[in-house]
Amino acid sequence: MSKKTAATSSGGLAIETAGLVKTFGENRAVDGVDLAVPAGTVYGVLGPNGAGKTTTVKMLATLLKPDGGEAHVFGHDVVREADAVRSRVSLTGQYASVDEDLTGTENLVLLARLLGHSKSASYARSAQLLEAFGLTEAAGRQVKNYSGGMRRRIDIAASILNTPDLLFLDEPTTGLDPRSRNQVWDIVRAVVAQGTTVLLTTQYLDEADQLASRIAVIDKGRVIAEGTKGELKASVGAGSVHVRLRDAHQRPEAEQLLKLTLDAAVTLEPDPVALTARVGGAGNGEAAAEQASRALAELARAGITVDNFSLGQPSLDEVFLALTDKKPESGTQSELAEEAAA
């Protein structure tokens, strides 16, 4: 990955950190994080449980004091100019922070009043957000009776009563069903379309893939990779060939052939007619395409019918697994199948 520009001017950057550190006793929860988040974009911070995502967000939102390094939000130091930072940012925490005993409307109106809006303006803004987030029907119901997805939406609504310049969304879709996740994703897209910068933490690769233009992968308090989605995928250094066969019985033969032709790991997918293989280990696009077409020709010569064939970049899942040095499950299956076949 290219070296970050943390020390240079913050032109166009919403967030800039250099060597950010937070320790809890012996535990370096955040261990020298450099970030440069361009304004007006969704920036994804991707990492497993305990990676240091929430701790990083709390420092940037001035809720926790760093033990080392520096962080600027729109050019303001998060420690020395905390008030200036607070006036520009809003945080939707990992755990919903609205009052359970109040209704949706009561929560939003109360917060709008606290932000200094008049009573009528508070009601108008609340009704507008409840409508936009599909919560009008539930507006008069106590939040403790909301579903998980509804709670997440009211929490995000609460954090954008005043349109912030920078919105922190800490794992906004953890535990949500696919439909609710999609609704939250749409909300995030709408918020960014209005000019807000979003720092989104997530454990889900597909979420970062869907929403973020740049991604920092963090593990054990450190940034282990950073870049655009394309750069991260390219950093794994290979393309993926996806093959779908007509006949599942031909899969073992196809697997052997692809292994021989490509001299690469072949993964058996859960779908019994599908296989994936790595090509172009040197990251050379042309070589990858050549290898892929050679493999296809070999399959045809062996009388294996291919229904569908594609050459693409590796998924972010593959990138993450490669970066964190963990073997994908399906790779293990493939190795077992190989042993069985031998």
Ligand SMILES: Nc1ncnc2c1ncn2[C@@H]1O[C@H](COP(=O)(O)OP(=O)(O)OP(=O)(O)O)[C@@H](O)[C@H]1O
């Ligand atoms: N207040 C605290 N006191 C002590 N240790 C803490 C505190 N907050 C976080 N930690 C520790 O710091 C590390 C990073 O935690 P953090 O909550 O930032 O992770 P995370 O990436 O947000 O994880 P998750 O995906 O589970 O939310 C963990 O080891 C955690 O136990």
Ligand SMILES: [Mg+2]
């Ligand atoms: Mg967290």
